[in-house]
Amino acid sequence: MPLNAPVRYRPDLEQIKADEQTAIDSINESMRFIVGKTHADQGKALRGVHAKSHALLQAELTVHEGLPPELTQGIFAEPGRIFPALVRISSIAGDMLPDTVSLPRGFSIKIFDVPGERLAGSEDDTTQDFLFATAPAFSAPDAAGFAKSLKLVAQTTDRVEGLKIAMSAVLRPLVRLLQGLGIEIGILKALGGYPENHVLGERYFTQVPIRFGDFVAKLDVVPRSANFRGLTGERVDLGRGPNVLRDTAADVIGREGGEWTLRAQLCRDLSTNPIEDSSVAWPEDGNPYLDIATITVAPQMSWSDSRSRVMDDQMSFRPWRGVEAHRPLGNIMRARRQSYPVSVDTRAALNGCPIHEPKQPPAGL
DSSP states (O other), X not given: OOOOOOOBOOGXXXXXXXXXXXXXXXHHHHHHHHHHHHHHHHSSOOOSSOXXXXXXXXXXXXXXXXXXXXTSOGGGOSTTOEEEEEEEEEESOSSOOOTTSBOOEEEEEEEXXXXXXXXXXXXXXXXXXXXXXXXXSOSSSSHHHHHHHXXXXXXXXXXXXXXXXXXXXXXXXXXXXXXXXXXXXXXXXXXXXXXXXXXXXXXXXXXXXXXXXXXXXXXXXXXXXXXXXXXXXXXXXXXXXXXXXXXXXXXXXXXXXXXXXXXXXXXXXXXTSOSSOTTOOOOOTTSOOEXXXXXXXXXXXXXXXXXXXXXXXXXXXXXXXXXXXXXXOSHHHHHHHHHHHHHHHHXXXXXXXXXXXXXXXXXXX
16 A cells, blocks of 8 residues: 655644743753752763663664655765764663663764754754654653653652662563553653663664654664664563673674664654654554664674763763754754753763764774
8 A cells, every 4th residue: 555645844833832931941950950960979960861871882874775755855865875973872861770770771873974954053063963762752742741750750860779679670570561461651661660671672763753854754773683683572681780781782792783774754644643742653554664774883892981981971962963954843852952952061061071062973982
């Protein structure tokens, strides 16, 4: 069955709420608190979310040949184009927790030498950032909902680690049981019940839409190479150490490297593919994610103190760094336009370590 024609991008696809800034102000306040709390307790300010990295990788992104016109959009317009890139795999918490507290994961990619008109605030950069997480939709429909949940996160930042470990041990088998019954409860995963999956075998989603040249899309990243696909669903023994997710990723990347596929799901029906409600996963039946590029990582040391100093301490990933052709869309993305710089600036000020956007992948990682 042929797919419906994709919806063309136009500015009025977004509908700004009158009270939106109030919610964004609350998010910014929570971000400052989380970053400040980790600095006060640990002597080092961390990211407001996704503080702990599991893999820090040098990569290449190769645009696929033979794409149909609706997919040759933005930075993917030139078939066969190869971009240098960096990849960061992480967990969502804003504090450094042992992996026995099992939480949803994130995947960020920074693509270098991208052409095109820049987003406001990113004019001097030459990079494109895409951010992904291990759920097809965001945890809240809008900024107001996210502000409420982030306040709870802020209140538990760097507290009751033992309770978090115990809760995770209880929630993980419960989540597995519910998944076996076809029931998904995202809040249980966010509280520590996330399955003990290998980070290299995961599927990662942008969750919220972006402009895709003439159209609108969500993106995902899925394992492509046989070794990464073989890790999908593999359970990691979290009791093997506080950084076991990092260690198991290092074993595979160090020996073999691997590949992911970057894919796009075009908006084809605004009634089922909403722009402003970020909690809705766009149905894939009749609207699949379509391959657009390959992300390749050669065998390498996937994490080290020196890499962490560069990619964790001196670098940021944010959705509003990029080109107009991939403009972030919707309520949550508009909130991120303010909240990510707040987190970055607070972290930089507390650590006394300026965060600069590189023009090329740093040498010697």
